[in-house]
Amino acid sequence: MLDGEPIIQVKGIVKDFPGVRALDNVSLDIRPGEVHVLMGENGAGKSTLAKILMGVITPDAGEIIYKGKSIQIRTPLEAQSYGIGGVHQEFMLVPWLNVAQNIFINREPKRWKGLPFIDHRRMHEESAKALAKFGISVDTRQPVKYLGTAVQQMIEICKVLTTGPKVLILDEPTAVLTEREVEKLFQYIKVLQSQGVAIIYISHRLAEIRRIGDRVTVLRDGKYVGTVPVREVTDDTLVQMMVGRNITQMYPRHRRASGPELLRVKGLCVKDGPQEVDLVVHEGEIVGLVGLVGAGRTELARAIFGIDRPVKGEITVKGKPVWPKSPQQMIRYGLGLLPEDRKRYGLALNMPVTKNVIMASLRRHFRFMIDSQKIEKLSNNYINELRIATPSAYRLVRYLSGGNQQKVVLAKWLDTESKLFIFDEPTRGIDVGAKVEVHALMDKLVQEGAGILMISSELPEVLGMSDRIYVMFRGRIIGHFRYDEADQEKIGALMLGIGVKEADAS
Amino acid sequence: MPAKSALWKIPPVIWIIALLCVLYGLFAPGFFTFRNLQNIIVQASPLLIVALGMTMVILTEGIDLSVGLTMGVIGVFCAFLMKTGYPMGLAVLLGLSAGTFFVFLNGLLVSTAKLPPFIATLGLGSMVFGFGLVLTGGESVPISNSAFRFLHDGTIIGLPMPIFLAVVVFGFAWILMYHTPFGRNVIALGGNPEALRVAGVNIERAQTLVYTLAGFLAGITGIIIAARTASGYAAATYDWEFDAIGATIIGGTSFEEGQGGIGKTILGVLLISVLRNGLNVAGVSNKYQFAFIGLVVLVAIIIDVKFRQATEGGAEA
């Protein structure tokens, strides 16, 4: 089946943005029933290619061939008419429209043929049915605003699946999902594959690509590097193709003896969230916090940082009791939070990189006058250190690729000289090369005496980077390991609540 | 979240309206008469019609600062046409079309030329106003046509015309907002226009349409007001956008993310109308009314924002 005629071919695609050639003579072909993976560093042009196929961006040059015929995809509707659809990397839901309205946006079933009246009943029924395929039962009358990011992402996926696509494009769909949903998604991808749907899958996660990918195409700086069958390529070769060099150490960690206590949380309870949480972070330590989505990790971080008010418990920072009232207050105590939902809480999209980098640390650098040259220099340091792909430090953040936007948020918090960082999924959506840089930076921070509480859904990362690991399940901490006692199986099982007595688990 | 008592769920606007009614009942004799209460509804009706359009515009994260002036000029235009001998039906039709067209231009400026809505609408508003002044030399143009007066003074199935029109328009707006793709566009234009665009909607056209509809509704209101005063006067309604915006915001529609809806705008309209009527009945002079209404609108908005934070804060996570 995989050797069938390609359903879609792109030939010599070029796309320029001001100051950047996002795609430079890229060609590839997609066959029915295959999962074709697109890989490449942040800013390599993956999303740009995806958007061209989805009719959101028009290429400057090149040809798209659909079932042997040369076609043009000028609008999203044209893409839909060829059965091409996908999930964008960006948030494409409308917060105050309900679940069903989002799933059927611009495709609402009508009550009477030819008249514009929406058949709400059918829309809700079909939405619920589509979500149920993934084991999700939410009230489809709720605005999506109130739902968690993982459920929102599944809604985006249902949005395209209900169009019955022939070519399905998934741009980092798992970035905000946990293992449970990822599992469901992968099972479903297999089903679609067997029905002959061609799937273009963009991801930075090698493990995922091994599980579902058939062939992988690598882009670098907008250029085509090569296409290889997943089975015939090693991780090292792939990484080499992507970054153009070898990466020897994914988790460059120099463990040191930990210093005095930085943060202590005792008996912390948050309404509808974490219950009776105890944890400590010392100087010089990276502490991993793992759990499924909904286990309460992000809620815990938000409560410690003063975004949501805890209902009871104690928090001490460097031995001093603090009751978190606002993020501003906690920043003064030397805390920094890299939030999970960076688009919403971490970035000013319409401001340049420079302003975003300096946003949280302006007062530290400048008393009276702001020295824009100094800001530029500072920003350029981060741009180099984190390999942020941008033509200049003054580019508006909204024009950076997804992964590069994340690096900007990271730079912002690194620049605050906080002593205690809470990193919520610090490397989500970041390419392998940059991931190593971020890990190295975290290591450097703790070497210099900071403490880090790291929330991550990627177990290898947690195991590779942490000194100690807490496991959270349904709002409670149910496990605590030193890194040398922990392994993937033990932690994985605990995360699912396996081996937890019912009394503890409820 | 523990179940809150039903009382707590009642929007604060209703409490404020109730409080005002009690105060007026005590201090403004004549407030609680059938005539006066009916009066309030009659006065609230045209405001509701403009406010519905304003709510839609604000939901798109836009604003229309030209409605007051457009309304006045539409009245002038109708009066002028009737004076020069046009039959009433045609005059109304032309007046409405002219108003709608003006605001359609507003929409184009905002959606296609990408001007900030308050600049575009302010600019166009004063242009239109200027046109009205030129047409009439700044004078009020009397209307003697009794069929036209019927649009305000008449009754239909027992309802005064303004109430009847408001009910019809509200039903129409409700269907449009909640049963057709138009409403989805309105909410999405404010909430995440990119999501609309990738779904294949022409967002420029959608945005223009919202402004145009709001202009049409302002036109209807302008005609009702002209019928009420039996004249067309360009400056007659120059401050109406304040009431329309106030009613929208009090109703709980916010300038962000397309949050809100037209249902609660009725409450905002009621609050402003009750407030104004009571002050009139109590004989408070016009000067003080202005300041007082501004104050109450601000307080109502603050209470409403706080209330929403308190009841929704937890769900943000």
Ligand SMILES: Nc1ncnc2c1ncn2[C@@H]1O[C@H](COP(=O)(O)OP(=O)(O)OP(=O)(O)O)[C@@H](O)[C@H]1O
């Ligand atoms: N609308 C735009 N305007 C200007 N530049 C853009 C725009 N969209 C993308 N770019 C630039 O084009 C390049 C490719 O971006 P693209 O989003 O395709 O990268 P990507 O491979 O998807 O990266 P990531 O892994 O970070 O998502 C980047 O340098 C980006 O800054």
Ligand SMILES: [Mg+2]
């Ligand atoms: Mg991308």
